[in-house]
Amino acid sequence: MNISPEVQFDLHRRMVRIRLFEEAAGRLAEAAKLPGFLHLYVGEEAVAAGVCAALNDDDHITSTHRGHGHLVAKGGDLNRMMAELMGKSTGYCKGKGGSMHISDLSLGMLGANGIVGAGSPIAVGAAFANRYRKKGQVAVAFFGDGATNIGAFHEAANMACALHLPIVFACENNEYGEFTPRDQTMAITDIVDRAAGYGMPGVIVDGMDAIAVHEATLEAVERARAGGGPSLIEAKTYRFYNHHGVQNLGLKYRSDDEVARWKERDPIFTLEDRMIENKVATRQQFDDIWADWRAAIDRAIQFAEESPLPTPDQVLVDVYTTGGAR
Amino acid sequence: MNISPEVQFDLHRRMVRIRLFEEAAGRLAEAAKLPGFLHLYVGEEAVAAGVCAALNDDDHITSTHRGHGHLVAKGGDLNRMMAELMGKSTGYCKGKGGSMHISDLSLGMLGANGIVGAGSPIAVGAAFANRYRKKGQVAVAFFGDGATNIGAFHEAANMACALHLPIVFACENNEYGEFTPRDQTMAITDIVDRAAGYGMPGVIVDGMDAIAVHEATLEAVERARAGGGPSLIEAKTYRFYNHHGVQNLGLKYRSDDEVARWKERDPIFTLEDRMIENKVATRQQFDDIWADWRAAIDRAIQFAEESPLPTPDQVLVDVYTTGGAR
Amino acid sequence: MSEERKLAYVMAFNEAVSQAMEADPDVFCAGEDIGAFGGVFGTFGGLQAKFGTDRVVDTPISEQAIVGLGVGAAATGLRPIVDLMFMDFICVAMDQIVNQAAKLKYMFGGEATLPLTITTAGGGGLSAAAQHSQSLEAILCHIPGLKVVYPSTPYDMKGLMMACIQEDNPTVMVKHKRLLGMSGHVPVEPYSIPLGTANVVRPGRDVTIVAYGRMVHESVAAAEKLAADGIECEIIDPRTLQPLDTDTIVASARRTNRVLVVHEAVRFGGLGAEIAAQIQEAAFDHLDAPVGRIGAPFSPVPFSPALEQHYIPSSAAIEAGVREAMFRNKVGA
Amino acid sequence: MSEERKLAYVMAFNEAVSQAMEADPDVFCAGEDIGAFGGVFGTFGGLQAKFGTDRVVDTPISEQAIVGLGVGAAATGLRPIVDLMFMDFICVAMDQIVNQAAKLKYMFGGEATLPLTITTAGGGGLSAAAQHSQSLEAILCHIPGLKVVYPSTPYDMKGLMMACIQEDNPTVMVKHKRLLGMSGHVPVEPYSIPLGTANVVRPGRDVTIVAYGRMVHESVAAAEKLAADGIECEIIDPRTLQPLDTDTIVASARRTNRVLVVHEAVRFGGLGAEIAAQIQEAAFDHLDAPVGRIGAPFSPVPFSPALEQHYIPSSAAIEAGVREAMFRNKVGA
Numbered sequence A, B: 001m002n003i004s005p006e007v008q009f010d011l012h013r014r015m016v017r018i019r020l021f022e023e024a025a026g027r028l029a030e031a032a033k034l035p036g037f038l039h040l041y042v043g044e045e046a047v048a049a050g051v052c053a054a055l056n057d058d059d060h061i062t063s064t065h066r067g068h069g070h071l072v073a074k075g076g077d078l079n080r081m082m083a084e085l086m087g088k089s090t091g092y093c094k095g096k097g098g099s100m101h102i103s104d105l106s107l108g109m110l111g112a113n114g115i116v117g118a119g120s121p122i123a124v125g126a127a128f129a130n131r132y133r134k135k136g137q138v139a140v141a142f143f144g145d146g147a148t149n150i151g152a153f154h155e156a157a158n159m160a161c162a163l164h165l166p167i168v169f170a171c172e173n174n175e176y177g178e179f180t181p182r183d184q185t186m187a188i189t190d191i192v193d194r195a196a197g198y199g200m201p202g203v204i205v206d207g208m209d210a211i212a213v214h215e216a217t218l219e220a221v222e223r224a225r226a227g228g229g230p231s232l233i234e235a236k237t238y239r240f241y242n243h244h245g246v247q248n249l250g251l252k253y254r255s256d257d258e259v260a261r262w263k264e265r266d267p268i269f270t271l272e273d274r275m276i277e278n279k280v281a282t283r284q285q286f287d288d289i290w291a292d293w294r295a296a297i298d299r300a301i302q303f304a305e306e307s308p309l310p311t312p313d314q315v316l317v318d319v320y321t322t323g324g325a326r
Numbered sequence C, D: 001m002s003e004e005r006k007l008a009y010v011m012a013f014n015e016a017v018s019q020a021m022e023a024d025p026d027v028f029c030a031g032e033d034i035g036a037f038g039g040v041f042g043t044f045g046g047l048q049a050k051f052g053t054d055r056v057v058d059t060p061i062s063e064q065a066i067v068g069l070g071v072g073a074a075a076t077g078l079r080p081i082v083d084l085m086f087m088d089f090i091c092v093a094m095d096q097i098v099n100q101a102a103k104l105k106y107m108f109g110g111e112a113t114l115p116l117t118i119t120t121a122g123g124g125g126l127s128a129a130a131q132h133s134q135s136l137e138a139i140l141c142h143i144p145g146l147k148v149v150y151p152s153t154p155y156d157m158k159g160l161m162m163a164c165i166q167e168d169n170p171t172v173m174v175k176h177k178r179l180l181g182m183s184g185h186v187p188v189e190p191y192s193i194p195l196g197t198a199n200v201v202r203p204g205r206d207v208t209i210v211a212y213g214r215m216v217h218e219s220v221a222a223a224e225k226l227a228a229d230g231i232e233c234e235i236i237d238p239r240t241l242q243p244l245d246t247d248t249i250v251a252s253a254r255r256t257n258r259v260l261v262v263h264e265a266v267r268f269g270g271l272g273a274e275i276a277a278q279i280q281e282a283a284f285d286h287l288d289a290p291v292g293r294i295g296a297p298f299s300p301v302p303f304s305p306a307l308e309q310h311y312i313p314s315s316a317a318i319e320a321g322v323r324e325a326m327f328r329n330k331v332g333a
């Protein structure tokens, strides 16, 4: 496939936005300015960017505990995201959801999810609705390697195939579930080996290569829109920081060497090198992009910091549309 | 493999016992003498017989809602089984479990189960305990084709493989889950296609051929005992009666023709023909076997009918070993 | 005429679904064996023939994905009805019900509506044993974000099911298996009963019985016996268990001064505990006796009819409970 | 000496597991990240190094299979401890807990023993939001066949955890996340606290507070403030929620005549409802005020600390609840 310079820039920008947002969130967390758990997406940007660049605003995605990257890639508002992470009333969830439930239904982002694997059945529901309405929308379920061991993933994958729904299962295989290496929790090496058990095509892509992810997604999304049913994409990727927060706590469960080897394949820098090499872009252009988004992130932090906290009376608001509260 | 005449007779006897028990249960149910739901195993006898003949008394099995056949094949006491179906205090579960929870821990039969798929994780636990104790015992999980669509099955299969446990997954693929054909609920044809997704060997066998099932099980059990990990066996089989009870209720979800075709391959009669053809047995021997077990079933019915019902004070007994009841 | 029309409880459910599907093309149903077969209890009978396989969907045996299908479709604009065959199976799908459906709107800061109806069949009395007979409604009522409905008559079934489908919040509609064949007056035209409104099944001055589901009928039987002795029971059927129409219950308690709460669920930790706790909070000085509670003993549901008939609360037990409340002697304080 | 020895709540848990594993080779642990990593809360720290990978097992993310592993291993003679990281995740494994573990013995006519301990971490206060902060113990307490334990101190933690492991019935041991670091006296030698025995944390004549988990400490703080005004609270920590030591609670209620039940769980349908219902049943004529209940409001747990701090019951709320019970005016009957 031939990915145009525009799309290459698009992929790059999405990744830069994620990277800067996540780095900022990490710094704020270390400064104890973000309450709760924080699962950073740094290192895996090519997956969210490559997938979401193949989607329209009215396509749906479901996400994971590691969900900021997905929302940024789907076009999320950085101000409202940062405000949510700080628990402010201007946040996406008015401070009620936080990092693990960040969402934007107007962008088809059906929420980060604190329950591993729980997003996939919801994506099946969105895909069902999309086919029901016959407007050509698709749904994408993001999930980790570890999530493929849980029942909800299995049921979702099978149901999607049985009902032949327009859905893409996008696995971010970063080789760990929390602090436990993947090979201790499954006897297979490639998640894609599970696809045949549901009767859908599966493909492995380099999850550090946004273009590769994007191409695979274009194909899968096209198949879905054309009534060709579900697909599984396994993106081999890596998270640069800890399972949650930034630093490893306690036990060293990954070797320095392993981390360093993956960092060499940084998805943003490798794309930049490639684009420069192919004369698609100049260093200066990239510098400008980084600078622009750095400023946007600074504004987001300022917006979030200046935003008010939710007031106590909000606790009982939005449990129900009507008829709740006691 | 060479299955000795003794083993062939053993397989045959197990199947005859199941058939007669189930036919009797069906008649009693139609005469309104059995309370509750009754899921008959008739037609599938070769699977339970072929598998259980490869097991020792101290090997474990978990079962399904269609569980009588498994317990009979594992050596269950027909009197106590029939009494349980009638809800009598002399039954295996003292009348508390009934058909869907029939069990005999002394034979390693960890219970029929009313929740589709729920037996498999329990079999994983038994397999774990067996390896822990290092006495060479194995566990077998029985389940239907429909059950492979539920999360619990998936988690069990993956965990067994990840922990490399001595277990055999025995799928009774009878092409239906209740009244819905298998091909409406999955996009694959062979359940065995799921094995690769867990990293275990899988094999399809003719589930109407007890010898074939037995041979496949011997191989899988041997592998398990030798530390070779889990296997999946898919037995293609068919239930001759309705999902529950005997007659089809309402909708005809299977054609007469389909049922007739499968009945031609009756697992007991085909084995008898083969044994006679191979001069391993005579018709007279089979007639005697049927007569013997018919008498045993009659005795079981009489035992059950003459047994007392549990008394009301038993409601609160056996909820806990100690410290319950209010 | 419509006033004369009688319908079985199960068909009242079916008619509500059918009329809702006619009125709103966004309504669809999904569940195990509900399509061609019409559901193991016949609840969805004929609907697939009428509305097609796109709108009445047979699913794999995958309770988590069934509820997830409903959550995702509801969040993206449809109005799903998803069926969990037996109430015991809510345990299989509990994460999607409790952690997803119930909380989605709140977690998203209100930016979602979830017009999802989960239907299921509860209760015992069919010798279906411990995994097919449970009454688990108290669990659902403890979860903010869910509404829980439990009709006791064909009339209420149609009106409440219609209300569930029209409701913009996730609801769980529990049918009682032993009421499926019960016949009663059901208007032909569509109507809905507002969620959260109790029904005074029988007025009475002496004692209030709060009961729902099949226990309403056991209570009526008990009340008739008691009436022969001059004890007049007021029977209140909350119909919606979450939100609960506490006002109607408390007003009755203040009038009769004696209350018995009855349910088929296990007594310990059942909804009766909440109702009793609320009554003694709101009508403390009016009570002439402790709020009594009748529920199943603390054991799984036994299989044998010889046991199950003693396990499920009966009209005799209700009668005894009322008599105890009526003739209670004050012990020294 | 041992009497002096202080230990954190989390290490009291750890020590109980360690000593039980030393004493009984049939005890093993399984769960996510509990092996090399020692559990996300450090609860299983060091145990794999000590007992090996056969006895301290890292599992896939498969809560149903984790509990199933425990059920199957317990039914076949081992004494498993299986961990569900957060209490919210019991919903993912609910079928194995409610329909399998709790009922197995009964369904099998008593022919099984299930010495299974399920451990988990409950409660809020870490801004972990709606799916990582719940207090779902009332659900478990409603299920016959389970025992439920919720220690409030390091001392109780060790003794109760030991009792759970030795118990022949399935138990759920809930740790409160906010108590993990709490330090207190814990004897070095193994000991166990019988399940079903409440602890009178503080004697008092004026009002009984029943509280468990972290709410015990909020109640103590409230009691200290109230004592300054001459109101003496008796604080009872049931420690085991199922079976519940009703005798101790009722005896206290009969003495103080006023009771407040406190928990972090949602008030509606929480265990407080059962406790209140039982108290008014057993001490009706002794009560000078309705049994009060304090619990979380009827919403999911909000993320923002600005909201969560108002969501979780505080010592101030408990103090106010006690004052209300103390100074209640009788309204006309």
Ligand SMILES: Cc1ncc(C[n+]2csc(CCOP(=O)(O)OP(=O)(O)O)c2C)c(N)n1
Binding pocket: A065, A066, A114, A115, A116, A117, A143, A144, A145, A146, A147, A148, A172, A174, A176, A177, A178, A243, D032, D061, D063, D085, D089, D092
């Ligand atoms: C049902 C459930 N079990 C356990 C957890 C705790 N947990 C949170 S993230 C995580 C690891 C997930 O691994 P993976 O799916 O590979 O995603 P990754 O974190 O690597 O992106 C675990 C076990 C959870 N949130 N939900």
Ligand SMILES: Cc1ncc(C[n+]2csc(CCOP(=O)(O)OP(=O)(O)O)c2C)c(N)n1
Binding pocket: B065, B066, B114, B115, B116, B117, B143, B144, B145, B146, B147, B148, B172, B174, B176, B177, B178, B243, C032, C061, C063, C085, C089, C092
């Ligand atoms: C979790 C759960 N969902 C649904 C059911 C209802 N049910 C009982 S048997 C059955 C069909 C099972 O099909 P399969 O696994 O193929 O076994 P078979 O009956 O064909 O032997 C269903 C759906 C159940 N018992 N448990």
Ligand SMILES: [Mg+2]
Binding pocket: A144, A145, A146, A172, A173, A174, A175, A176, A177, A178
């Ligand atoms: Mg991972």
Ligand SMILES: [Mg+2]
Binding pocket: B144, B145, B146, B172, B173, B174, B175, B176, B177, B178
């Ligand atoms: Mg089948």
